[in-house]
Amino acid sequence: xxxxxxxxxxxxxxxxxxxxxxxxxxxxxxxxxxxxxxxxxxxxxxxxxxxxxxxxxxxxxxxxxxxxxxxxxxxxxxxxxxxxxxxxxxxxxxxxxxxxxxxxxxxxxxxxxxxxxxxxxxxxxxxxxxxxxxxxxxxxxxxxxxxxxxxxxxxxxxxxxxxxxxxxxxxxxxxxxxxxxxxxxxxxxxxxxxxxxxxxxxxxxxxxxxxxxxxxxxxxxxxxxxxxxxxxxxxxxxxxxxxxxxxxxxxxxxxxxxxxxxxxxxxxxxxxxxxxxxxxxxxxxxxxxxxxxxxxxxxxxxxxxxxxxxxxxxxxxxxxxxxxxxxxxxxxxxxxxxxxxxxxxxxxxxxxxxxxxxxxxxxxxxxxxxxxxxxxxxxxxxxxxxxxxxxxxxxxxxxxxxxxxxxxxxxxxxxxxxxxxxxxxxxxxxxxxxxxxxxxxxxxxxxxxxxxxxxxxxxxxxxxxxxxxxxxxxxxxxxxxxxxxxxxxxxxxxxxxxxxxxxxxxxxxxxxxxxxxxxxxxxxxxxxxxxxxxxxxxxxxxxxxxxxxxxxxxxxxxxxxxxxxxxxxxxxxxxxxxxxxxxxxxxxxxxxxxxxxxxxxxxxxxxxxxxxxxxxxxxxxxxxxxxxxxxxxxxxxxxxxxxxxxxxxxxxxxxxxxxxxxxxxxxxxxxxxxxxxxxxxxxxxxxxxxxxxxxxxxxxxxxxxxxxxxxx
Ligand code: ATP
Ligand code: MG
Numbered sequence: 001x002x003x004x005x006x007x008x009x010x011x012x013x014x015x016x017x018x019x020x021x022x023x024x025x026x027x028x029x030x031x032x033x034x035x036x037x038x039x040x041x042x043x044x045x046x047x048x049x050x051x052x053x054x055x056x057x058x059x060x061x062x063x064x065x066x067x068x069x070x071x072x073x074x075x076x077x078x079x080x081x082x083x084x085x086x087x088x089x090x091x092x093x094x095x096x097x098x099x100x101x102x103x104x105x106x107x108x109x110x111x112x113x114x115x116x117x118x119x120x121x122x123x124x125x126x127x128x129x130x131x132x133x134x135x136x137x138x139x140x141x142x143x144x145x146x147x148x149x150x151x152x153x154x155x156x157x158x159x160x161x162x163x164x165x166x167x168x169x170x171x172x173x174x175x176x177x178x179x180x181x182x183x184x185x186x187x188x189x190x191x192x193x194x195x196x197x198x199x200x201x202x203x204x205x206x207x208x209x210x211x212x213x214x215x216x217x218x219x220x221x222x223x224x225x226x227x228x229x230x231x232x233x234x235x236x237x238x239x240x241x242x243x244x245x246x247x248x249x250x251x252x253x254x255x256x257x258x259x260x261x262x263x264x265x266x267x268x269x270x271x272x273x274x275x276x277x278x279x280x281x282x283x284x285x286x287x288x289x290x291x292x293x294x295x296x297x298x299x300x301x302x303x304x305x306x307x308x309x310x311x312x313x314x315x316x317x318x319x320x321x322x323x324x325x326x327x328x329x330x331x332x333x334x335x336x337x338x339x340x341x342x343x344x345x346x347x348x349x350x351x352x353x354x355x356x357x358x359x360x361x362x363x364x365x366x367x368x369x370x371x372x373x374x375x376x377x378x379x380x381x382x383x384x385x386x387x388x389x390x391x392x393x394x395x396x397x398x399x400x401x402x403x404x405x406x407x408x409x410x411x412x413x414x415x416x417x418x419x420x421x422x423x424x425x426x427x428x429x430x431x432x433x434x435x436x437x438x439x440x441x442x443x444x445x446x447x448x449x450x451x452x453x454x455x456x457x458x459x460x461x462x463x464x465x466x467x468x469x470x471x472x473x474x475x476x477x478x479x480x481x482x483x484x485x486x487x488x489x490x491x492x493x494x495x496x497x498x499x500x501x502x503x504x505x506x507x508x509x510x511x512x513x514x515x516x517x518x519x520x521x522x523x524x525x526x527x528x529x530x531x532x533x534x535x536x537x538x539x540x541x542x543x544x545x546x547x548x549x550x551x552x553x554x555x556x557x558x559x560x561x562x563x564x565x566x567x568x569x570x571x572x573x574x575x576x577x578x579x580x581x582x583x584x585x586x587x588x589x590x591x592x593x594x595x596x597x598x599x600x601x602x603x604x605x606x607x608x609x610x611x612x613x614x615x616x617x618x619x620x621x622x623x624x625x626x627x628x629x630x631x632x633x634x635x636x637x638x639x640x641x642x643x644x645x646x647x648x649x650x651x652x653x654x655x656x657x658x659x660x661x662x663x664x665x666x667x668x669x670x671x672x673x674x675x676x677x678x679x680x681x682x683x684x685x686x687x688x689x690x691x692x693x694x695x696x697x698x699x700x701x702x703x704x705x706x707x708x709x710x711x712x
Contacts (some may be wrong), residue, residue: 006276013474016054016605019111019157020047020051021044023283023285024285027052027250028048028051028055029055030281032246032248033247033277033281034276034280035250035281036252036274037049037250037284037285037479038282038711039283039312040256040285040286041256041284041288041603042288042290042314042383042601045252046080046083046226046252046288046559047287049226049252050084051087051474052224053067053069053084053224054059054084054087062221063223064093064094065095065219066119066219066222067222067223067224067461068220068223068224068243069098069225069226070099070103070225071097071099071559072100072226072227073099073559074102075383076217076226076560077102079535079560081095083099083446087417088259091675096253097221098234100199101195101198103441106706107359108198108201109532111212113206115201115208116188117188117201120189120405120406121192121193121406122192122409123193123195124192124411127395128194128411129153130149131411131415133152133153133179133409134236135148135186136164136183136186137149138436141396146176148188152179155180156452158264159422160234161196161233161234161264162232162264163199163200163237164179165184165200165641175504178579179495189408189440189442190408190410190442191406191408191637194554196234196532199235199238205243208431213242217242217245218245220243220245220246220247222248222250223239223242223360224249224250224252225251225252226252226253226559226560227257228252228269228270229255229267229269229270230258230260231268231494232263232264234264236269236360236442255267255309255310257558257594258591258594259594261584261591262583286315287380288313288314288567289316290318290603291316291318291601291602292316292319293318293637294321294322294638295324295600295601295603295638296316296609297394297634297636298324298600298637301601301633302469302561302593302632302633303593303597305593306590306593306634308592322606323637323638323639324633325608325638326608326633326638326640326641327609327610327641328610328613328626328641328642329598329610329612329613329614330612330644331613331614331615331621332569332612332614332616334414334643335611336368336382336568338610339568339608339610340372340378340708343356351710352601353378353379353547353549355545356564356565357549357551357557357565358549358551359562359567360554361554361569361575361597362569363553365524366551366552367709369551369568374708375708377676379548379549381548381550382551383550383552390524391513391515392707393499393510393513396495397486397490398494399413399416399580400493401530403444404473404527405531407470408444409444410436410443411446411650413442413444413447416495417429417432417447419498420493420494420498422459423459424459425459428457430449430456431470432447441482447463451467466493469492469493473489482524482526484517486521490514496514554599555595556598557602560602561602563604563606564603564605564606564607564608565600565603565606565607567600567610568605568609569610569612570596570626570627570630571625571626571627573622573624574615574624574626574627575596575627576629577592593629595631609633611624611626612643615641668685669687671684671688674694674708674709674711676708676709681697683695683703690705691703691705691706692704
């Protein structure tokens, strides 16, 4: 895709317009006023959006600073930026292109003081959110078994999706409303915002300071939004005033791909666009440029089972291609084996791994495939799943940095106050929390009071030293490269030492992650900028050039495309997801079907759907039934291979001829170049009993069993 877009660059005198069909062309050059592009998957909506931005800039209709372009994920916004740069043949600095959250952060960093925050406010993630709610429940003596923190968090988040602040959610005596109020009060003391607040605080800012809003309205001559079908009420209320200055709002979306109803998305927003803007131009696109006709036919046939949709006919001239394969498997392990065998077979035909993706309904499903990939040495990445920044040691390190930048950040402080151990027992911690509540101050301030108090109490002198250290590290930030400060903090705080001493099998890996972490910081000019980045990243896709098989959830795959797409786990009780059916009945089922539509329509060349008759879950093996969606697929576009029984499958597997790939992975010699999923590339320097000693490029020497190494 990238290279195709690159060919359209402006050097060839507006050839970018030639690469559009008449409807797309109309949308790209459309002048002023509201514009809606409502069209099915793969019809070029994102292409229109990016080309329109390039066109506006090329024609000097305004400068990059006057464009506000919003999308849903960091990955999507990164891809949009690349597409625009390829079209223009140069970078576009200063353009306001990002997710709703990242743009909100940009606004709030500037105007936080108007809302009673300081500009270095912390952005907290769901983990911190839970921690804070647990603290409140404890302080209120509420039993977490009766009122689970997770449930409270989700109620608060849903209110925020609907742009409801605690004073506007109804009965102020209601327990959840009271918890919501307290939660917000604590956040204010912490000088922190959660993701929902980023939007709500912008709304508050616009209300409170019409002047500020007016400035933005004047600044943003063109506002463009991708995936509009998934905006929730808060996002909608955020967009409207910003676009109201010039009313040049261009939204693109597809009602059939609305998959965030459970997070408050209102497909209504797209459907009422024409009512919101009575002079709106609506353009519909019908040619799909992505998929073969069998793939498109399968996706369209499935989504036709939904009642609640506008309905549209898509066509493609990509030829029939292969029928969509539906493969039954004896169990979930056989399913993983089948998929990764297919991946390897394609790899042997020189198909790059980057062109293949496994899209799952529930994130835990990736584990089976990950294990298989590790066994076969197939490089893979999990996008949006096992996030690097979510690992324990990385979160601890980040907490240290957050405290440096924002001394009142109580959640970060709580995370590391006793990590490594500083001799603070549960009594001391209770004491500190008590001081914080009594005096309505942040936890670090309370800890300082506790440490300086002469009365008895555990860990006081360690805590005093810790505060002195913090002060010293903070002052280093002014004159020492921040990556060096970070190394210092990790070493001098005893944090690195703690992992060095710990003899658990994963401590070496954790130390490697910390090294990687310092490397990541080096790429940023300022520490606060890095911390913002960490708060906002939703995926660990920081090595886009490595050839890797991608794994992600169907939700995370929105807007993306791959030549080969594997869709495992199409079973009742998994897909459609039971929770969705329980919570929202037939509307939930329709949303699940839209998710299936998104999945199939990601494929350009080949789509493979799998199900397993038995699946290993945390409760043991469970019997599975093929998903009802499989029956709904139009038979003319699908080839179904039912599951054979276990024995036949095992025989099939053992009868499988030994391939060159097998041979390569099982016989290694000194001097061989190998790849390991975790440690990367290296050279074999010794072999013994099917174990190789490998000198890795990026880390030290390790002894590893042949089966985990892939010969290059
Ligand atoms: P989704 O609904 O999945 O987000 P989309 O409508 O945004 O899809 P795009 O991603 O913009 O679709 O386009 C799908 C593919 O079709 C891309 O590879 C894009 O480059 C290609 N494409 C779009 N329009 C054309 C065109 N006029 N000629 C050739 N290729 C095109
Ligand atoms: Mg798109």
